Every structure is written in structure tokens, then in C-alpha cells.
Amino acid sequence: MTRADAAQRLSELREQIHHHDYLYYVESRPEVSDAEYDSLMRELKALEAEFPDLVTADSPTQRVAGAAVDTFQPVEHRVAMLSLDNATSPDDLREFEARITRALPGQRFTYVCEPKIDGLGVALLYARGRFVRGATRGDGRVGEDVSANLKTIRSLPMRLRGPLAEAEEVEVRGEVYMPRKEFERLNAGLEAAGEATFANPRNAAAGAVRQKDPAISATRPLEAFLYHVSWSPGVTFASHWEALEALRAAGFRINPRSSRAESIDEVIAASARLEADRDTLGYDADGVVVKVDTLEMQRRLGSTTHHPRWAIAFKFAARQATTVVKAIEVNVGKTGALTPVAKLEPVPLAGVVISNVSLHNEDEIRRKDVRVGDTVLIERAGDVIPYVVQVVAAKRPAESVEYAFPERCPACGGVAFRPPGEVYWRCQNTACPAQLKERLRHFGSRRAMDIEGLGEAAVDQLVDRGRVKSFADLYDLTVDEMAEYERFAEKSAENLVAAIEGSKTRGLARLLNALGIPMVGERVAQLLATRFGSLERLERATEAELAEIHGIGERIGASVTKFFADESNRRVLRRLGEAGVTLTEASFEEGPRPLDRKTFVLTGALPTLTRDAATDLILRLGGRISSAVSKKTDYVVAGEDAGKKEADARRLGVKILDEAAFLALTRRAS
Numbered sequence: 001m002t003r004a005d006a007a008q009r010l011s012e013l014r015e016q017i018h019h020h021d022y023l024y025y026v027e028s029r030p031e032v033s034d035a036e037y038d039s040l041m042r043e044l045k046a047l048e049a050e051f052p053d054l055v056t057a058d059s060p061t062q063r064v065a066g067a068a069v070d071t072f073q074p075v076e077h078r079v080a081m082l083s084l085d086n087a088t089s090p091d092d093l094r095e096f097e098a099r100i101t102r103a104l105p106g107q108r109f110t111y112v113c114e115p116k117i118d119g120l121g122v123a124l125l126y127a128r129g130r131f132v133r134g135a136t137r138g139d140g141r142v143g144e145d146v147s148a149n150l151k152t153i154r155s156l157p158m159r160l161r162g163p164l165a166e167a168e169e170v171e172v173r174g175e176v177y178m179p180r181k182e183f184e185r186l187n188a189g190l191e192a193a194g195e196a197t198f199a200n201p202r203n204a205a206a207g208a209v210r211q212k213d214p215a216i217s218a219t220r221p222l223e224a225f226l227y228h229v230s231w232s233p234g235v236t237f238a239s240h241w242e243a244l245e246a247l248r249a250a251g252f253r254i255n256p257r258s259s260r261a262e263s264i265d266e267v268i269a270a271s272a273r274l275e276a277d278r279d280t281l282g283y284d285a286d287g288v289v290v291k292v293d294t295l296e297m298q299r300r301l302g303s304t305t306h307h308p309r310w311a312i313a314f315k316f317a318a319r320q321a322t323t324v325v326k327a328i329e330v331n332v333g334k335t336g337a338l339t340p341v342a343k344l345e346p347v348p349l350a351g352v353v354i355s356n357v358s359l360h361n362e363d364e365i366r367r368k369d370v371r372v373g374d375t376v377l378i379e380r381a382g383d384v385i386p387y388v389v390q391v392v393a394a395k396r397p398a399e400s401v402e403y404a405f406p407e408r409c410p411a412c413g414g415v416a417f418r419p420p421g422e423v424y425w426r427c428q429n430t431a432c433p434a435q436l437k438e439r440l441r442h443f444g445s446r447r448a449m450d451i452e453g454l455g456e457a458a459v460d461q462l463v464d465r466g467r468v469k470s471f472a473d474l475y476d477l478t479v480d481e482m483a484e485y486e487r488f489a490e491k492s493a494e495n496l497v498a499a500i501e502g503s504k505t506r507g508l509a510r511l512l513n514a515l516g517i518p519m520v521g522e523r524v525a526q527l528l529a530t531r532f533g534s535l536e537r538l539e540r541a542t543e544a545e546l547a548e549i550h551g552i553g554e555r556i557g558a559s560v561t562k563f564f565a566d567e568s569n570r571r572v573l574r575r576l577g578e579a580g581v582t583l584t585e586a587s588f589e590e591g592p593r594p595l596d597r598k599t600f601v602l603t604g605a606l607p608t609l610t611r612d613a614a615t616d617l618i619l620r621l622g623g624r625i626s627s628a629v630s631k632k633t634d635y636v637v638a639g640e641d642a643g644k645k646e647a648d649a650r651r652l653g654v655k656i657l658d659e660a661a662f663l664a665l666t667r668r669a670s
């Protein structure tokens with residue numbers, strides 16, 4: 001290929017790739033497949049390698065180029081980058097209109113409302129439609145040249161189209177930000193690598209824009225919305241809205257949530273809509289920028305040294321606040337799990353006063369290194385429970401010490417222990433009053449035994465007086481003794497005792513949930529109750545049998561067998577039975593149990609029965625299931641690809657059944 005041909009082809013390729021980038025990154029409607037795009041890019045790279053002197057600065061291959069730098073070059077903005085005056089209420093917005101009306105009496109104003117993105121303001125310079133450089137705001141007058149990093153934003157055009165492309169020089173402004181999804185991905189990656197995470201997308205975006213190595217910047221995906229033409233000698237617009245249209249025509253991303261408003265009431269309504277939708281935007285917006293639409297009016301209103309008089313930022317309610325950790329307390333849950341809670345200097349946030357925030361567990365405290373005396377950044381988004389985002393490192397007191405998780409239960413002083421592989425420390429004392437109180441409250445809760453009146457006041461007194469030491473003790477409480485308790489009139493004592501009596505017939509599923517067996521909640525309790533039908537059968541189930549049940553698995557199986565292996569638990573259950581509490585499930589049909597005590601091992605895929613259905617059948621007929629073949633195994637039910645277990649059975653002389661023989665056995669049995 002001749003040099004002239006190459007120059008021609010390179011120009012075509014650049015043109016085409018710019019076009020496809022625009023369709024893909026700005027309009028989200030690609031016209032070619034990834035493969036076609038890649039092939040254009042490959043051709044461009046190959047040709048540029050052959051003719052290196054024909055590489056242009058705006059070539060798509062130059063988006064991630066340039067060496068790492070130590071400092072950024074200073075850039076003087078064509079027009080100073082001002083900040084905005086704030087409004088925090090609709091009244092402030094009306095006051096803004098009153099102010100501009102005083103300045104321009106007799107005028108009617110129309111406005112443009114734009115989401116105020118919580119990112120980084122940038123100024124981009126183009127000459128004759130070509131990208132020249134991009135800069136940060138800096139002090140407003142002089143910023144830093146971060147062109148290499150901004151070029152990695154694929155939606156930023158390297159060449160403009162439309163009227164703005166014709167201008168000798170154009171400076172445009174916009175906001176660079178990190179979409180929330182990308183922010184979460186970045187933080188997850190940093191965390192996995194044991195590196196410090198970013199407190200919010202804004203900090204992450206700032207880090208990426210000021211990253212010294214453009215190759216790293218390229219791995220931290222940024223986006224940009226443009227919202228201002230700050231300098232365009234020779235190209236004029238009548239309104240801000242027209243300027244936005246020109247930016248769109250030039251190939252920039254314009255925020256689709258920007259809108260025009262005919263009056264300040266419409267501005268207020270549009271701002272309320274944006275605030276209500278803020279969680280659905282996909283990026284952090286901290287307010288709405290309200291701008292007078294007519295550029296001639298903007299010009300006449302002018303600016304103070306700090307902000308334009310023709311615009312105002314309506315700020316959304318804050319979601320983050322800083323406050324001081326006064327103490328770290330540890331709460332005891334019903335299974336003895338110890339949960340650390342930060343006691344905070346009360347701080348108002350998004351409409352409520354926050355004075356406690358859960359720190360979840362030891363690892364979480366360690367990861368964030370939260371200490372007593374620290375100033376912490378907390379966040380509460382919408383209805384979400386408040387949480388600690390991070391410690392404000394600069395405000396840590398000199399004498400602060402790392403938090404040490406207590407090795408004793410703060411309620412009973414019993415030994416606490418963190419089982420290997422678990423995140424929670426647990427109080428090992430089964431008689432721990434704090435645990436007992438939590439367990440009793442759970443036992444009586446609506447979806448468990450539903451005992452109305454067994455609230456905090458009753459539980460505290462029953463435990464503190466030593467009257468109730470287990471669930472079973474509830475069932476011999478009398479009206480006379482309860483009536484003696486504080487805040488217990490005759491009537492409420494009667495009601496409570498009646499409610500306890502009424503709880504006897506809830507059935508096995510509700511009882512299993514009420515017992516507070518670790519990892520057994522409502523769903524698992526229901527599964528166990530329908531599978532086994534009675535407490536007696538469940539108590540006899542082996543770990544392997546439990547683990548076979550779909551939706552249960554090994555960890556839950558182990559937790560259940562451990563619970564029933566405990567003599568004190570068995571004693572309580574026996575007493576519950578004696579008191580008349582129902583220990584069976586009504587929905588379970590009692591049938592013959594011909595496989596009683598026969599042990600089965602299931603292996604390989606059966607032609608028609610699922611593993612679950614076979615398990616069900618065996619348990620229902622009284623059989624047991626084991627995971628490994630031993631001399632004690634009665635039958636191995638082998639399907640396709642049975643492998644080792646079938647071989648074990650042969651070696652040990654255990655009877656092997658295929659599905660047909662297994663079904664015949666169950667039929668014969670019943």
C-alpha cells in the first residue's frame with residue numbers, strides 16, 4: 001500500500017470508529033457487532049504500526065496512551081469555573097426568583113432543571129472540532145491538564161460534529177462521574193485485593209481522573225454528562241436549552257433527565273420528582289441545578305466573584321453525616337451471637353436522629369478499623385438501615401487504640417468463642433440470661449408460637465426473677481403468680497396465661513421455628529416438619545439424612561443434629577410434650593413404616609426419580625439415609641454413573657438396587 005493510500009484508509013477507519021463509538025457509548029444503539037468493530041480497530045492498529053508517522057492525536061487507538069506522569073500541567077480556563085449558590089427548600093427557590101426579578105424587573109423567567117451530579121467538574125477545549133485538552137476545575141481559574149485520563153472516557157468525542165465543530169475554539173463544561181455499578185465493582189475488587197476502598201463514587205472518580213497512570217485510569221470506568229458551553233466565539237445561542245441541543249448535536253452525552261420549566265412552581269415540582277427518583281439514576285446526584293434559560297438574561301444578571309446570579313443548586317436532603325463513636329457495645333442474640341453496636345453522638349440524618357449503628361461483626365470492625373473516639377462517616381439511603389461508610393482518619397485522636405472484641409459475654413460473663421469459619425463470636429453459656437430473653441421473645445413472636453403479651457416487660461421479669469429458665473417453664477405459669485408482677489394487672493396476667501395455653505396447638509413447623517435452632521428459620525422449619533411429621537422422627541434423623549433434603553444441606557443438618565444431641569434441649573422438649581404442646585405436623589400423613597430402620601445410600605442418577613423424591617420416599621416409609629457405604633448399610637440404590645459407592649457396596653457385600661428394584665421394594669413394603 002502506498003503512503004497516500006494508507007493515509008486515505010486511516011482517515012476512513014478513524015471516521016468509522018468515531019461513528020461507532022458515538023452510537024455505542026453515547027446513544028447506546030450500536031449498528032455493528034463487536035466482532036465487526038474489533039476488526040476495524042485491528043486494521044487501524046496494523047496500519048498505524050506500518051505508518052507510525054500517520055498516527056494522529058485523535059485516533060481511537062490513542063484513548064489509552066501516554067506514559068505515567070508525576071505532575072499535571074496547569075491550565076488556565078478560558079472563563080473562570082465558578083461554583084453555585086445553594087437552595088435547600090422550595091422557599092429558597094422562590095427567594096431566588098424574587099432576587100432575579102429585583103435585578104431584572106418586569107421579566108418572566110423560564111428555567112432549565114438538571115440533575116446535579118456528584119462528580120468532578122471538567123473543562124474541555126476543542127479547536128476546529130478536535131479535542132485539544134481537558135482540565136479539572138482546580139481553584140476555578142487554573143486547573144490541571146488531565147487529558148490523558150479524560151480520553152479514556154469512550155463517550156467523550158475526540159472530534160465534534162454539527163455547528164460546534166466549525167468554531168475556531170470551543171470550551172465546554174461537564175461532570176465526570178463513576179456510575180454506581182462501576183463504583184461497587186471497583187470497591188469489591190479493591191477489597192478482595194486488601195486495598196483501601198473509596199467512600200463514595202465521587203472520591204473514586206476523582207482518584208481516576210487524577211490517576212498518574214492512564215492505564216490504571218482506563219480500568220476505572222468513568223462517564224460524563226456535558227451541561228455548559230463556556231466559550232464559543234462566533235457560535236451563539238438564544239437559550240441554555242439551545243446550547244444543550246448543540247452539545248448533543250456535537251456528540252456529547254446530555255443528561256436525559258434535564259427539563260425545561262415555565263415557572264418556579266414547575267421547577268419545584270421537577271426537583272421533587274428528581275429527588276424521589278434519585279436512587280434509580282444509576283449515579284449519585286446531590287441536587288438539581290436550576291438555570292435561567294434565556295442567555296441574554298443570564299448575561300444581564302452576571303456573576304458575583306463566587307457564583308453566577310442566574311443559577312442556583314437545589315440540594316437534596318443529605319444522606320451522609322459525620323459523628324463521633326462514644327462507645328462500642330456488644331448485644332447478645334438468641335443463639336448467643338455477639339453483635340457489636342456503635343453508640344454515636346446523636347446526629348440528624350435524612351429525617352431521623354441516629355444514635356446507634358450496627359457494626360455487624362468482628363471482621364467488619366477490623367476491616368473498617370472503627371475505634372472508640374473515632375469520627376465516622378455514616379450513611380442512610382432511603383429506608384436502608386444506617387451504616388458506617390468509613391472512619392475519618394484525619395480526626396482520629398492520638399491516644400486511640402484498636403478495638404479488641406470481648407472474649408466474655410457482656411451479659412453473663414460466660415466464655416465467648418468464635419467457631420472457625422464463622423463471623424460471629426458466640427456466648428457459650430446456654431443459661432445466659434440475655435440469650436434466654438432473646439429466645440423467649442422469639443419463641444412468643446407472631447410467626448413462631450404467637451403468644452400475645454410475652455413482650456419485653458414480661459420476659460425481663462420472668463428471667464430476672466429466675467422463674468423461667470427454659471421454654472417449658474412458660475407452660476406452668478399461673479394467673480395468681482403473674483398478677484404479682486410489676487405492670488401486670490389481673491386482667492393482663494389472665495390474658496398472658498391464656499395466650500400461652502393457646503400456643504400449644506401451633507404444630508411442629510411453628511414450634512421448630514420457635515426453638516431458635518441455629519440456621520433453622522421459618523422455611524427450614526416448614527421443610528423439616530413436612531418431611532418428618534413428628535418431633536420423635538426428626539430427633540432420630542441422622543446428619544446425612546438431613547443433608548440429603550433439598551434446601552437443607554450439610555451445615556443446617558449438622559446444626560439440627562447438634563441441637564437434638566444436647567441432653568438439656570431434649571429435656572425441655574420432653575417437658576413441652578408433657579405440658580401438652582403439639583409435637584407433630586397436621587399436614588403430615590401417617591402411613592405404614594415398612595422401611596423402618598433400614599439404611600440406604602443413594603448414588604448416581606436414577607432414570608425417573610429425582611434424588612429428592614427418592615429421599616422423600618425412604619424417609620416417609622421410615623428408612624434412613626446415609627452418605628457413605630459401610631457394613632451397616634442395608635441397600636445402595638444405584639443409578640447411572642454410580643462409581644465409587646457402588647464399588648464399595650460390591651466389596652462389602654451390600655445389596656445393590658436399581659430404580660425398578662428399589663420401587664418394587666417400596667411397593668412390597670407398603
Ligand code: IVH
Pocket residue numbers: 082083084114115116117118119120121122137174175227228289308311313
Ligand atoms: S453548572 C456556571 N450544571 O456543581 C456553570 N454544575 O457547585 C456552573 N455540577 O462545580 C456549573 N452538575 O461541577 C452545573 N448540571 C450541572 C451540574 C453542575 C453538577 C457541579 C459542577 C460545579 C458544582 C457547582
